Amino acid sequence: MAGPLLDTLKGMNLDRRPIWMMRQAGRYLPEYRALRAEKGGFLALVYDSEAAAEITMQPLRRFGFDGAILFSDILIVPHAMGQHLEFLAGEGPRLSPKLADHALKALEAVPQRLSPIYRTVERVRAQLGPEQTMLGFAGAPWTVATYMVNGEGSRDQHETRAMAYGDPQGFQAIIDAIVDVTSDYLVGQIEAGAEAVQIFDSWAGSLAPDEFGRWVIAPTARIVSAVRQRCPGVPIIGFPKGAGEKLVSYAKETLVDAVGVDETVDIAWAARELPENMPLQGNLDPLRLLAGGPELESRVRFILDACAHRPHVFNLGHGIGQFTPIEHVEALLAAVRGWQRP
Secondary structure (H helix, E strand, O other): OOOHHHHHHOOOOOOOOOEOOOOOOOOOOHHHHHHHHHHOOHHHHHHOHHHHHHHHHHHHHHHOOOEEEOOOOOOHHHHHHOOEEEEEOOOEEEEEOOOOOOOHHHOOOOHHHHHHHHHHHHHHHHHOOOOOEEEEEEEOHHHHHHHHHHOOOOOOOHHHHHHHHHOHHHHHHHHHHHHHHHHHHHHHHHHHOOOEEEEEEOOHHHOOHHHHHHHHHHHHHHHHHHHHHHOOOOOEEEEEOOOHHHHHHHHHHHOOOEEEEOOOOOHHHHHHHOOOOOOEEEEEOHHHHHHOOHHHHHHHHHHHHHOOOOOEEEEEOOOOOOOOOHHHHHHHHHHHHOOOOO
């Protein structure tokens, strides 16, 4: 099967720009809120393959997006590696024991925790139309490591960065373990029906250039190589949020097939400086979508025009906000669907 999203990720510069949104399956949708109220907590939903597949499909039924992004979480990988995972209301995820205080070898892997995710992929793929693309994903090693070391999210990843500087060998062991599990995890998603995958590096922007090369580019390149060796031809999107000008080296050295661009990057610069004909993805500010109004349509047009000469997947610069009005998403879709190449 193929469709505009998959064709674009494989390098075709289409007049009809494909669109999907990060976190498109989630709290801004009333149907999601209803199902979550019925089923219970977030993690329970992720591991309930029937419910997770239903949530994955909800935005496609409502909006007709070109891609379905798996409803799951990047912290499923450390959970499968043996850390305890819970999501606390109003506080976010917690992992224990945190690796700032415990050795990696203290964890006992539970790989069967990945099986429900593969079943979700299978369920969704069976429901998609021939023009719609199933997207899998995983967190990048650096971002996943920040949670594993600190036990929770943090503003500047202080504890993890300190460990990377103070004990680079120990931290490298954590990164290596994440690379191995993540590579297998993405291959498992592809074998279950994912037609493309995205590697989320949400905290890539916190690193200095040399550390960025060591902890973002190098581990990502290893995952890309491993997945490509076992699943040739499946596009891999890299999304290093906050990378800024380091996007150029990231694109060239990781060998991802496409690069996601966050809202802090000038999309015209990215379209000019990133490798020729590499598909770009992005980069509308989620807060612009939340605000709506006439500026939304003009910004959508600017992004599309800036990328007119190369393959481009329209997306947000990060995940959609939970309070985004449905009518603003409908206006976004109309603007993207109505665009004509200048």
